[in-house]
Amino acid sequence: MYKIPELLAPAGTLESIRAAINGGADAVYFGGKAFNARRNAGNMDETEMTEAVALCRQYGVKVYVTLNILIKDEEFEDIVHYLNFLAGLGIDGLIVQDPGLIFLLQKYFPDFRLQTSTQGSVYGLEGTLFFEKLGFMRVVLPREMPISEAAMIAEQTRVEVKLFCHGALCYAYSGQCLMSSTIGGRSGNRGLCAQPCRKKYQLRDADNRLIKEGYLLSMKDLNTKDRLNEVAQAGIDSLKIEGRMKSPEYVYAVTRAYREALNAVDEKGKAPSITEKELAQVFNRSFTEGRLFSDPQVIGDVVGRNRGILAGHVIGCEGGRLLIEALPDTAFSVGDGLSFGEDSEKGMRIDALFDLKGHPLSSEKPGIKIKVPSRFEVPAGTPVYRNHDARLTRRLKRESRAAKHVRQQTVRFRLRLALGKQTEVTAEAGGQVVTRISNIMPTAAQKLPLTCEMLSRQFERLGGTGYQFDGLDADIEPGIFLTKGELNALRREIVDALDAEQKEEKAAPMVFSLSREIPVRQAVKKPLLSLEPADRAAFEALCGLAVDELVLPVQDLSRPQDCEAPIAHAHVCGKRVLLAFPRIMDTVASARLKARLEDFCGLDHDGVLLKNYEVLNLFQDRPVYREADQPFNLLNVLAMKQLKEWQADGGVLSPELSATEVAALAKRSAISCVLPVYGRQEIMVSANCVYNCADKQCRGCQRYRGWAALTDERGASFPLYKDVDNIIHIYNGDILLLKEELRRQKYIDKWRIYATDEGPEELETVVSYYRNALDKGVFGPMPGRAGVRYTKGNFKRGVE
Numbered sequence: 001m002y003k004i005p006e007l008l009a010p011a012g013t014l015e016s017i018r019a020a021i022n023g024g025a026d027a028v029y030f031g032g033k034a035f036n037a038r039r040n041a042g043n044m045d046e047t048e049m050t051e052a053v054a055l056c057r058q059y060g061v062k063v064y065v066t067l068n069i070l071i072k073d074e075e076f077e078d079i080v081h082y083l084n085f086l087a088g089l090g091i092d093g094l095i096v097q098d099p100g101l102i103f104l105l106q107k108y109f110p111d112f113r114l115q116t117s118t119q120g121s122v123y124g125l126e127g128t129l130f131f132e133k134l135g136f137m138r139v140v141l142p143r144e145m146p147i148s149e150a151a152m153i154a155e156q157t158r159v160e161v162k163l164f165c166h167g168a169l170c171y172a173y174s175g176q177c178l179m180s181s182t183i184g185g186r187s188g189n190r191g192l193c194a195q196p197c198r199k200k201y202q203l204r205d206a207d208n209r210l211i212k213e214g215y216l217l218s219m220k221d222l223n224t225k226d227r228l229n230e231v232a233q234a235g236i237d238s239l240k241i242e243g244r245m246k247s248p249e250y251v252y253a254v255t256r257a258y259r260e261a262l263n264a265v266d267e268k269g270k271a272p273s274i275t276e277k278e279l280a281q282v283f284n285r286s287f288t289e290g291r292l293f294s295d296p297q298v299i300g301d302v303v304g305r306n307r308g309i310l311a312g313h314v315i316g317c318e319g320g321r322l323l324i325e326a327l328p329d330t331a332f333s334v335g336d337g338l339s340f341g342e343d344s345e346k347g348m349r350i351d352a353l354f355d356l357k358g359h360p361l362s363s364e365k366p367g368i369k370i371k372v373p374s375r376f377e378v379p380a381g382t383p384v385y386r387n388h389d390a391r392l393t394r395r396l397k398r399e400s401r402a403a404k405h406v407r408q409q410t411v412r413f414r415l416r417l418a419l420g421k422q423t424e425v426t427a428e429a430g431g432q433v434v435t436r437i438s439n440i441m442p443t444a445a446q447k448l449p450l451t452c453e454m455l456s457r458q459f460e461r462l463g464g465t466g467y468q469f470d471g472l473d474a475d476i477e478p479g480i481f482l483t484k485g486e487l488n489a490l491r492r493e494i495v496d497a498l499d500a501e502q503k504e505e506k507a508a509p510m511v512f513s514l515s516r517e518i519p520v521r522q523a524v525k526k527p528l529l530s531l532e533p534a535d536r537a538a539f540e541a542l543c544g545l546a547v548d549e550l551v552l553p554v555q556d557l558s559r560p561q562d563c564e565a566p567i568a569h570a571h572v573c574g575k576r577v578l579l580a581f582p583r584i585m586d587t588v589a590s591a592r593l594k595a596r597l598e599d600f601c602g603l604d605h606d607g608v609l610l611k612n613y614e615v616l617n618l619f620q621d622r623p624v625y626r627e628a629d630q631p632f633n634l635l636n637v638l639a640m641k642q643l644k645e646w647q648a649d650g651g652v653l654s655p656e657l658s659a660t661e662v663a664a665l666a667k668r669s670a671i672s673c674v675l676p677v678y679g680r681q682e683i684m685v686s687a688n689c690v691y692n693c694a695d696k697q698c699r700g701c702q703r704y705r706g707w708a709a710l711t712d713e714r715g716a717s718f719p720l721y722k723d724v725d726n727i728i729h730i731y732n733g734d735i736l737l738l739k740e741e742l743r744r745q746k747y748i749d750k751w752r753i754y755a756t757d758e759g760p761e762e763l764e765t766v767v768s769y770y771r772n773a774l775d776k777g778v779f780g781p782m783p784g785r786a787g788v789r790y791t792k793g794n795f796k797r798g799v800e
Contacts, residue, residue: 001151001154001155001234001235002232002233002235003232003235003236003237004232004262004265004266005163005231005232005236005237005238005239005262006026006027006062006237006238006239007024007025007026007027007239007241007255007258007259007262008025008026008027008028008029008064008162008238008239008240008241009023009025009027009028009029009241009251009254009255010028010029010030010167010241010242010243010244010246010251011028011029011030011052011244011251012030012038012042012043012244012245012246013042013043013044013048013248014044014048014051014052014055015248015400015401016030016042016244016247016248016251017030017052017055017056018055018248018400018401019248019249019251019252019255019400019401020061020251020252020255021055021056021059021061021404022252022256022399022400022401022402022404023251023252023253023254023255023256023259023400024255024256024259024260025061025255025259026061026062027061027062027063027064027092027238028052028056028061028062028063028064029063029064029065029066029095029240029244030043030044030049030052030063030065030066030244031043031044031065031066031067031068031244032044032045032046032049032065032082033045034078034082035067035069035071035075035079035082035191036066036067036068036069036191038066038191038244038245046085049065049089050089053089053090053091057090058406059404059406062092062093063089063091063092064091064092064093064094064095064115065086065089065091065093065094065095066094066095066117066244067079067094067095067096067101068095068096068097068117068119068120068191069097069098069119069189069190069191070097070098070187070189070190070633070635070636070654070656071098071100071101071635071636071638072635072636072661073514073636073637073661073664073665076104076512076514076636076638077512077514079101079104080104080108080510080511080512081509083104083105083109083112083510084509084510086112087109087111087112087510092113093112093113093114093115093137093138094112094113094114094115095115095116095117096114096115096116096117096120097116097117097119097120097121097175097189097633098633098635098636098639099632099633099634099638099639099642099643099646100635100636100637100638100639100640100641100642101638102114102134102642103638103639103641103642103645104512104638106134106135108510108512109510113137114134114135114136114137115136115137115138115139115140115162116131116136116138116139116140117140117174117175118140118142118143118164118174118175119174119175119189120140120175120613121142121173121174121175121176121612121613121631122139122140122141122142122613123142123145123173123584123585123586123587123590123612123613123614124145124149124153124585124586124587124588124589124590124614125152125153125156125157125587125590125591125614126585126587126590126594126613126614126615126617126618127139127612127613127614127617128141128153128157128159128161129157129617130613130614130616130617130620131159131613132157132158132159133617136159137159137160138159138160138161138162138237138238139157139159139160139161139162140161140162140163140164140240141153141161141162141163142173142174143164143169143170143174143222143290143291143292144173144291144687144688145291145292145586146291146292146293146294147227147230147231147234147292147293148234149586149587149588150163150234150236150292151233151234151235151236152587153587154234154235154236154237155235160237160238161236161237161238162236162237162238162239162240163231163236163238163239163240163292164222164239164240164241164242164290164292165222165224165225165228165231165239165240165241165258166221166222166223166224166225166241166242166243166254166258167221167222167241167242167243167254168219168221168222168242168243168285169219169220169221169222169288169290169298170197170219171197171217171218171219171299171684171686171688172197172684172685172686172730173584173685173686173687175189175631175633176583176631176684176685177193177197177683177684178655178656178681178682178683178684179196179197179683179684179730180192180193180194180195180196181656181794181799182681182683182732182793182794183196183716185794185797185798185799185800186799186800187656187799187800189633189635189656190656190799190800192800196217196712197217197218197219198215198217198218198304198305199215199217199304199712199713200213200214200215200216200304200712200713201213201214201215201216201217201710201711201712201713202710202711203216203690203691203708203709203710203720204708204709204711205704205708206706206707206708208709211691211704211708212301212691212692214301214302214343215300215301215302215303215304216299216301216690216692216710217299217684217690217710218285218299218300218301218303218304219285219288219298219299219300219688220284220285220286220287220288220297220298220299220300221283221284221285221286221287221288222242222287222288222289222290222292223279223284223287223288223289224289224290224292224293225257225258225261225279226261226289227289227292227293228258228261228262228265229265230293232262232265232266239258239262241254241255241258243283246283248397248400248401249282249393249396249397249400250282250283251400252396252399252400253274253278253279253282253396254279254282256273256274256399257272257274257279260272260273260274277309277329278392280308280309281308281309281386281389281392282392282396283306284306284307284308284309285300285303285304285305285306285307286300286303286307288300291687291688296698298688299688299689299690299692301692302342302343303342303343303344305344306387307339307344307385307387308337308339308385308386308387308388308389309385309386310327310383310384310385311326311327311330311332311338311384311385311386312324312325312326312327312330312332312383312384313325313381313382313383313384314340314378314379314380314381314382314384315369315380315381316380317374317377317378317380320373320374320375321354321371321372321373321374322371322372322374322377322378323356323369323370323371324369324370324371324372324384325368325369326366326367326368326369326370327366327367328366328367329366329367330366330367330386331364331365331366331367331368331391332350332353332364332370332372332386333350333353333364333389333390333391334350334351334352334353334390335349335350335388335390336349336350336386336388336389336390337349337350337386337387337388338350338372338384338385338386338387339384339385339387340378340382340383340384340385341378341382341383342383344385344387346376346378347387348372348374348375348376349388350372351372351373352372352373353370353371353372354370354371354372355368355369355370355371356369356370356371358371364391408466408467408468409429409466409467409468410429410467410468410469410470411427411428411429411462411467411468411469411470411495411498412427412428412429412470412471412472412473413425413426413427413459413471413472413473413491413494414426414428414472414473414474414475415455415472415473415474415475415476415490416474416475417442417450417474417475417476417477417480417482418442418477418480419442419443419444419477419479419480420441420442420443421441421442422437422438422439422440422441423437423438423440423441423442423482423490424436424437424438425438425490425493425494426494427494427495427497427498429467429498432498432501434494434497434498434501436493436494436497438489438490438493440482440486440489440490442477442480442481442482443480443481443482444479444480444481445479445480445481446481448481449478449479449480449481450476450480450481450482451476452472452473452474452476454487455472455474455476455487456469456471456472458484458487458488458491459472459487459491460472461488461491462491462495465495467495467498514637514638515668517637517638517641518637518638518640518641518668518669518670519668520667520668521667521668521669521747523746523747524746524747524748524749526774527675527748527749527750527751527774528548528549528576528749528750528751529546529547529548529549529750529751529753529767529770529771529774530547530548530549530550530551530578530674530750530751530752530753531545531547531549531550531551531752531753531755531767532550532551532553532580532609532752532753532754532755533550533551533553533755534553534721534755534756534757535553535555535723536552536553536554536555536566538755539552539553539566539570540566540569540570541760542755542763543569543570543572543573543575544573545763545764545767546767546768546771547575547753547767547771548575548576549575549576549577549578549606549750550570550575550576550577550578551577551578551579551580551609552566552567552570552577552578552579552580552605553580554579554580554581554582554600555582555724557581557582557589557592557593557596558592558595558596559596560596560599560600560602560603561599563579563600563603563605564603564604567603567604567605568604571604576606576607577605577606578605578606578607578608578609578625578627579600579603579605579607579608579609580608580609580611580629581593581608581609581611581615582611582725583611583612583629583631583685584612584685584687584727585612585614585615589614590614590615590618593614593615593618594618597618597619597622601619601622601624605624606625607624607625607626607627607649608624608625608626608627609627609629610626610627610628610629610632610648611629611630611631612631616628616646616648620646620647621647625649625650626647626648626649626650627648627649627650627651627652627672627674628643628648628650628651628652629652630652630654630655630676630682632651632652633654633656634651634652634653634654635654635656635657635661635665636665637664637665637668637669637670639651640665640668640669640670640671640673641670643670643671644670644671648671649671649672650671650672650673650674650749650750651669651671651672651673651674652674652675652676652752653665653666653673653674653675653676655676655681655736655793655794655795656794656798656799657794657795657798658794658795658796658797658798659741659744659745659795659796660798661798662675662745662748662795663744663745663746663747666745666746666747666748667746667747669747672749672750673747673748673749673750674748674749674750674751674752675738675742675745675748675750675751675752676736676752676754677736677737677738677742677751677752677753677770678735678736678737678738678753678754678766678770678783679735679736679752679753679754679755679756680719680731680732680735680736680754680756680757681731681732681736681754681793682729682730682731683718683730683731683732684728684729684730685727685728685729685730686727686728686730687726687727687728688728689701689722689726689728690710690720690728691703691704691722698726701726704722705722705723705724706721706722707719707720707721707757708720708721708722709733710730716733717733718730718731718732718733719731719733719756719757721756731756732791732793733789734788734789734790734791734793735788735789735790735791736754736790736791736792736793736795737783737790737791737792738792738795739769739773739779740779741792741795742773751770751774753766753767753770758785762783762785765780765781765783765784766783768780768781769781769782769783
């Protein structure tokens with residue numbers, strides 16, 4: 001299914017909007033001052049957004065607005081005001097992730113066309129089909145997906161599909177990273193990621209032996225420009241450039257490079273105006289074609305920032321000046337930014353240029369030896385990288401801001417004229433057709449009767465209207481006449497009518513009350529106690545613990561029969577059993593589950609723990625208890641209401657909620673509420689192997705399975721587990737332990753304990769601690785382990 005995709009460019013400011021348009025974007029995406037996943041970008045206020053949409057309309061560029069963060073309950077009043085504003089802008093779509101916001105939009109603002117955000121965590125075909133059923137216009141596929149799977153999804157669905165093509169990559173699956181909020185309360189799901197993945201770490205094995213160190217979680221930048229023919233062959237609808245926090249010059253350069261590359265694919269190519277070297281110069285952390293094209297070298301653990309491109313090397317240092325020899329194709333300029341060495345830890349700006357004799361350089365020549373003032377010394381032989389090219393930036397700024405010819409909308413006219421009868425005039429532009437009956441009536445011609453040529457000469461005079469004449473058809477009775485003034489009046493009348501038709505009337509503002517939408521529910525007398533083990537191996541050994549419910553991890557999706565004995569044993573011990581399928585399920589995994597779905601439904605379990613939209617889609621209409629787990633990021637009461645609409649019976653509350661927020665949400669929840677009370681919080685899940693072996697024999701890799709640890713520069717340690725599918729799971733080093741504060745939570749239906757690396761005796765102590773609290777109102781002996789710290793996590797402080 002060959003298709004040239006839409007080119008979708010980022011924009012954080014009005015300058016970036018202009019840059020994207022000049023670069024050749026088909027569409028842009030941007031956010032307002034709040035409610036978007038790049039809250040630290042420039043972003044635009046309502047006046048600027050209105051101007052941005054008008055500017056895009058002039059050039060036929062589509063506009064998508066990002067509303068892609070999780071919403072807090074107290075923010076819904078503001079977001080309804082914002083949606084009322086957006087409803088009057090005439091935008092082409094909203095990009096969203098929050099289930100509660102989806103509920104609000106589909107019930108109260110059904111005219112918006114919706115797209116999933118990458119934060120929405122769709123992993124494969126079943127998740128795509130889920131949002132297709134919801135009526136979404138577009139689904140963004142994960143950056144971990146290969147192009148062959150994306151092509152299959154595009155072929156088997158009716159919804160549009162979007163891929164990332166260029167820019168920064170996240171180490172973790174998007175929407176499933178809690179590292180920033182865990183460390184400092186700045187939530188990536190709320191648009192304030194502090195980017196801890198760009199920091200240095202040590203990786204140590206279970207015996208504390210150093211395996212490697214560096215920027216172990218820092219991903220290279222995606223660059224698929226040379227593979228666009230394969231993207232077109234895959235039938236992808238939209239290609240997204242990442243970069244709302246980057247400069248207008250970056251937006252222009254990358255958009256222009258991809259526009260020219262797409263034109264070349266479509267046999268419209270000319271010599272590129274942005275070279276490969278210039279594309280790398282504007283920003284890169286080294287490039288990768290990503291998992292989209294099965295590039296095994298996706299982690300750049302040597303450097304965690306923009307290193308730019310190699311420009312020369314240091315040949316000496318004397319008198320507070322560095323001696324640098326430029327590469328043959330490199331000419332340094334005042335204002336250039338330099339970094340030194342492969343890790344680029346040291347850097348500087350060129351404030352002055354001298355030749356080797358100390359004379360100021362008046363011209364910039366490639367390949368020469370220069371001296372530059374420096375506050376520090378750098379060893380001879382050190383590579384010199386240029387991370388800011390002042391001359392290139394000036395050129396890109398000029399091109400990105402240049403006035404561009406406005407592509408006017410074409411209009412075609414039809415007229416019906418007869419002697420002594422009212423004139424019928426029709427105009428067609430942009431899919432709109434307008435017809436008016438005018439009181440202007442032709443008279444008998446005394447000299448020159450009307451002709452189509454005479455009518456066209458008057459109707460093509462459209463200067464200042466914003467329309468371009470595209471022709472005229474006329475049914476003219478012979479021998480009739482109209483004056484030029486009458487013809488001009490007819491033209492103005494129909495153009496004014498066309499303008500009025502194209503300006504949609506703003507709907508009356510929507511008034512919304514959260515309290516009316518969600519009534520208060522009854523308090524819970526006694527929550528159930530639930531336990532989720534780390535893996536299947538520990539399940540049967542835990543059946544004797546004093547819990548009400550156990551979660552059974554399903555590891556082999558093709559063998560439901562393996563669950564029969566564990567379920568039976570748990571039931572004999574008086575426990576409810578929920579099946580939990582893998583957190584990350586691509587199309588192949590979902591197909592395996594779908595093939596044995598009837599058998600899994602036929603097992604004597606008590607329900608299913610849903611960890612993704614793929615499993616939700618498969619089990620949605622099945623007569624089983626369904627509980628949405630933490631990956632759904634349930635942060636507000638409308639999210640719980642939406643889960644009920646999606647036929648879920650319960651939901652695990654987001655670990656980014658504070659105690660006050662938990663209490664308020666649970667009080668009005670439309671489904672039962674599950675609260676994590678103990679365990680290591682999983683803060684990252686990733687398909688990108690942190691071990692990053694040099695030989696890259698990843699398929700079927702058996703090495704480094706099990707536990708290890710990451711240690712940051714402050715000495716904080718984060719347990720890390722590599723599972724049998726080679727998925728990396730990173731946990732908070734401090735263990736969540738909620739205690740007396742649970743007494744104030746009156747509306748929680750279930751407490752859940754998450755087991756990871758605890759031994760049987762320690763886990764028994766943990767269960768007893770909470771069992772005593774539930775049965776006797778007094779917490780049992782405090783769990784404890786040498787060297788382990790406990791935390792209330794975000795339960796104490798919440799997140800920004």
